[in-house]
Amino acid sequence: MPKLTIADLQKIKEKYKADFTLREGGYTVKIIVHMGTCGIAAGARNIMTAVMEEIAKVNRNDIIVTTSGCAGLCAKEPLATVELANQPPVRYSDLTDEKIREIFREHVLGGKPVEKYALVTGCETTY
Amino acid sequence: MSAEPKILVVDDELVVIRSAERVLKSEGYQIEGALGGREAILKMEQGAYDLVFTDLKMPEVDGITLIRWIKKSRPNIGIVIITGYPSQDTMKEALELGIIDYVPKPFTPSVLLDVTKRAVEWAEGRKPAEEKAAEEFPPAMAKELDRVIGEYRHRPGSLIPALQRAQEIVGFLPPVVQKRIAKGLNMPEAEVHSVVSFYSFFTMKPRGDHNIRVCLGTACYVKGIEGVLEKIKERLKIDIGETTEDKKFSIEGVRCLGACGLAPVMMIDQETYGAMTPSKALKIMGEYGGPASDQAPDEETAAVAEQEG
Amino acid sequence: MEKVRSHLMLCAGTGCVASGTAKVKTALEQELAKKGLAEEIKIVLTGCNGYCAEGPVMAVYPEEIFYQKVTPEEVPMLVEEHFLKGRPYQKLMFREPEKKAAIPGMKDIPFFKHQVLRVLRNKGLIDPEKIEEYIARDGYQAAAKALTEMTPEEIIKTVKDSGLRGRGGAGFSTGLKWEFASKVPSEIKFMLCNGDEGDPGAFMDRSVMEADPHSVIEGMVIGARAIGAHHGYIYVRAEYPLAVKRLRMAIDQATEAGLLGKNILGSGFDFELDIYLGAGAFVCGEETALMRSIEGKRGMPRPRPPFPAVKGLWDKPSVLNNVETLAQIAPIILNGSAWYRSLGTEKSAGTKVFALTGAVNNVGLVEVPMGIPLRTIIYDIGGGIKKGKKFKSVQLGGPSGGCIPEHLLDIPVTYEDIVATGAIVGSGGMVVMDDGTCMVGTAKFFLEFTADESCGKCTPCRVGTKILLDMLTDITEGKGKESDIATLEDLSRDIITTSLCGLGQTAPNPVLSTLRYFKHEYESHIHQKWCRAGVCRNLTTFWIDEKLCKACGACLRACPSKAVVGEKKVPHKIIQELCVHCRTCFDTCKFNSIRILPAGFDGDPNEFLAKTAVGAKEEK
Structure with missing residues (x-):
């Protein structure tokens, strides 16, 4: 490591922001992928991978991804819920790789829920 | 070497020779003096000495010259220098010539005795x-x-x-x-x-192949380390600070290992073991090749297990 | 850039490592790889989390789920349930004793809920071996501020105004200490850190050095700037290998990053820092003794004045601060003295870390605002006394401290209030004792310690502690004399007034405080040959109350000398001639049917117990 200046301290802080958003809280978007047995069978794993790829592409520190168990709607899997700060969460169903990427662009980045895929708005929040 | 080591003290000041004599004679050393390098060489030509204590700065034949002569002609005599403010160069030269030690001037009796004792031991058992x-x-x-x-x-x-x-x-x-x-x-x-x-960290006795450190801190005391320690001592038949005859184990009592959350705690070599009970301690010792019980194993484990509820 | 969705903060402090962190880590890695999660879930090894008893512990972010007692065997289920299916795994969660419900969130667990983290601000949140993670949590911002925006006078004023007092034991104002040293003109000065945590039962400094070594280094840089020192040492116990390793690593990283060494952060200020390994001498916690030890000599204290601020290490002006004190510095500089004072009391500002151990349900490190009652720490955070036993006393301040009885549990924890009880805050060791503890035995335990650790310089301490110990030993063996109590008190006072350093001046405290609150125990040891706790073997008779005995056979099986006789459904009996007074039966009995009577008791136990039951009140 080269000798640091005061400005470097700030840069390092920025660089690690993603890690600490995760540990300290302070995120603005939370995406929950429902990964019950049914979800996994229906392809939730691919949805998760797509989400992760999209986040990596835009290099945003304030988006976190978590998983949750079966949402009780096994027929509509794969499911995912997008929670923007100060907005009711929106649950999407029957997802595919393309759909989740579209949701990511429109809802997560653009702030507009994608109503055509939405199952319900204002559903219960989970971990 | 004779029973009473014979020492020649060389200094151009008589008072130094006298005071060295006063200090060393009572301890059973034979002391002779010489007021300069020349006198010293003459004395050594005539008699045998075990050690020479010499000043460095003397008129005519100085200390370094004397040391050179001794090293060449009487290599078995050990040399100690007595000096006020040695220059680094003369010190270095003297060290290179192979002196045993040096006494700063003025010296206290205890320093002189200490250095003499060491020099004699060194010369004796070289x-x-x-x-x-x-x-x-x-x-x-x-x-x-x-x-x-x-x-x-x-x-x-x-x-x-x-x-x-x-x-x-x-x-x-x-x-x-x-x-x-x-x-x-x-x-x-x-x-x-x-x-x-x-310092308690240092030990002058050899430890066993495996050193068992038993924490004697407050938390461990409150949680019953004493019972654990008793069992270990009983099994190894040694006390704290001792090593088993086969040199396999030694027990050490330490003040606090700082792992109070796991009390009672013991360490074997570098591994820390928490929540110790007498039977757990014996079991862990077993993993390091600890001795087996004198009792029948089943009976004992049963008894200990009962004790621990 | 790889996106990581979850961090597993696995504790790698001394305690958890001893409980198997390494194996858990390997199991987690294998299992995550097997499930294809290795890239999106990251394992971070943290320093000591402070909740050592239930280790290895792990916190999962962002959900902030807390797992305890994680074993390699449980890992596959944990990974499958939580990380694959998103269902936090209940089996490894914290549960309150007596209650069944698992508490998933770390912030909801009482042990963590009542704490306020300043010193321990980074515990469990950063990887202590990575300087970047410390910097990411505002690390070295305070040093930058102190070195470039503040004069030494301003630094000293801020620390003085904050009301921070030395956390090592004596409680002297840190700002004042710095001011004294800053005013002594000298080319060479030393900034020193005392990491020789010698009090048995205290491990907060170890935890800070392991979990957040840079916070200590940053505090030292700021202190060095305040007093004008360019060299420093951290004096650490050799018994803390992990702390030493982490500090070494941290110093190397800080030096490489220009946060130590020449021209720190381009400010023109130089500060070199070294580690010095202590060699195990309790007296080296005393500052003059510690400095002698760094000089390579026997660590014996010397009279003051001259104070170390004038003539310290190698006769140069020196400041010695404790680990916890130094870890408080950076936030004070960043947030100001008023912020620091927002917690605590007027004279005891801010927070203090305690090492809560002994007979409580939740043991571990606890950081609380000063001024909260002892009861809150023991009952709310500590979860009360283990196995439903009765509280007897809490010991504060280690061998220099004292035992506080139940009726004083509502006093606030401040330097002054604790001293008034006869104990001291000390470095923060807090050992809770239940009614199975003998207080004479406890005093003896501490005197064994101080008599052994006395450096031998002052006769009153060297000989006096030995005499105290001998008398206490006699009392616990049933050889106590009528006059012993008065002699113990007198001798204790003499040792206190005639010893040179803190060791001797405080060594009799455990005796005096137990005499003050538990004199009746001394009396019953001496007069009745009766150790009511059943600890002192010579002073007990174990007797089974046949009315209460359920004849379950537990004590009968447990007795190592086969002194208990009886059959199923026939109340048991102890044959006194065979009894070795080990107390095993007493601890085994689930029905409290075993009673402890005086040695050689001969008479009607029921009558005796009825007569003495009330006499056990503590002196108020």
Whole structure:
């Protein structure tokens, strides 16, 4: 490591922001992928991978991804819920790789829920 | 060497010879004096001496010249220099010529006695001592020890780190190791010993292959380390600070291992074991090859297990 | 850039490592790889989390789920349930004793809920071996501020105004200490850190050095700037290998990054820092003794004045601060003295870390605002006394401290209030004792310690502690004399007034405080030959109350000398001649049917117990 200046301290802080958003809280978007047995069978794993790829592409520190168990709607899997700060969460169903990427662009980045895929708005929040 | 070591004190001031005589005679040394290098050489031509204590700055034949002569003509005589303010160059020269030690002037009786004792021991056992050291430690260990001592030689306050490293290398700090360090760091052996005996981290006895450190801190006390310790002592048939006859285990009591959350705690070598009970301790010792119980194993485990509820 | 969705903060402090962190880590890695999660879930090894008893512990972010007692065997289920299916795994969660419900969130667990983290601000949140993670949590911002925006006077004023007092034991104002040293003109000065945590039962400094070594280094840089020192040492116990390793690593990283060494952060200020390994001498916690030890000599204290601020290490002006004190510095500089004072009391500002151990349900490190009652720490955070036993006393301040009885549990924890009880805040060791503890035995335990650790310089301490110990030993063995109590008190006072350093001046405290609150125990040891706790073997008779005995056979099986006789459904009996007074039966009995009577008791136990039951009140 080269000798640091005061400005470097700030840069390092920025660089690690993603890690600490995760540990300290302070995120603005939370995406929950429902990964019950049914979800996994229906392809939730691919949805998760797509989400992760999209986040990596835009290099945003304030988006976190978590998983949750079966949402009780096994027929509509794969499911995912997008929670923007100060907005009711929106649950999407029957997802595919393309759909989740579209949701990511429109809802997560653009702030507009994608109503055509939405199952319900204002559903219960989970971990 | 004779029973009473014979020492020749060479100094151009009579008072130095007299005071050295006063201090050393009572301790059973034979003392003779010479007021200069020339007189000293003449005396040595005529009689045998074990040690020569000499000043460096003297008129006519000075100390360095005298030392050169002794090294050439009487190589078996050990040399100690007594000097006020030695210049670094003369000190270096004297060291290169192979003096044993030096006494700063003015000296106190205890310093003189200390240096004399050491010089006599050194001169006496010169050869055997080196051979013995080689026997006790593998040459590589001795070499490593010397390397470490060398590293610390010119650093102030380096005695404790040097001792810690030495204990890491040798496993304990017997007198011969302390001597080597004293010599290497150029300080009285007494000082080295005083530090070794002061700190509980240092041990002068060899430890077993596996050192069991039992925490005697408050949390461990409250949670019943005593019962654990009793069982370990009973099984190994040794007390704290001792080593089993087969040199496999030793027990050490430590003040607090700082793992109070896991109390009662013990450590074997570098592994920490928490929430100890007498039977768990015995079981763990077993994993290190600890001795089996005198009782039938089933009966004992049952009894201990009951005790622990 | 790889996106990581979850961090597993696995504790790698001394305690959890001893409980198997390494194996858990390997199991987690294998299992995550097997499930294809290795890239999106990251394992971070943290320093000591402070909740050592239930280790290895792990916190999962962002959900902030807390797992305890994680074993390699449980890992596959944990990974499958939580990380694959998103269902936090209940089996490894914290549960309150007596209650069944698992508490998933770390912030909801009482042990963590009542704490306020300043010193321990980074515990469990950063990887202590990575300087970047410390910097990411505002690390070295305070040093930058102190070195470039503040004068030494301003630094000293801020620390003085904050009311921070030395956390090592004596409680002297840190700002004042710095001011004294800053005013002594000298080319060479030393900034020193005392990491020789010698009090048995205290491990907060170890935890800070392991979990957040840079916070100590940053505090030292700021202190060095305040007093004008360019060299420093951290004096650490050799018994703390992990702390030493982490500190070494941290110093190397800080030096490489220009946060130590020449021209720190381009400010023109130089500060070199070294580690010095202590060699195990309790007296080296005393500042003059510690400095002698760094000089390579026997660590013996010397009279003051001259104070170390004038003549310290190698006779140069020196400041010695404790680990916890130094870890408080950076936030004070960043947030100001008023912020620091927002917690605590007027004279005892801010927070203090305690090592809560002994007979409580939740043991571990606890950081609380000063001024909260002892009861809150023991009952709300500590979860009360283990196995439903009765509280007897809490010991504060280690061998220099004292035992506080139940009726004083509502006093606030401040330097002054604790001293008034006869104990001291000390470095923060807090050992809770239940009614199975003998207070004479406890005093003896501490005197064994101090008699052994006395450096021998002052006769009153060297000889006096030995005499105290001998008398206490006699009392616990049934050889106590009528006059012993008065002699113990007198001798204790003499040792206190005639010893040179803190060791001797405080060594009799455990005796005096137990005499103050538990004199009746001394009396019953001496007069009745009766150790009511059943600890002192010579002073007990174990007797089974046949009315209460359920004849379950537990004590009968447990007795190592087969002194208990009886059969199923026939109340048991102890044959006194065979009894070795080990108390095993007493601890085994689930029905409290075993009673402890005086040695050689001969008479009607029921009558005796009825007569003495009330006499056990503590002196108020």
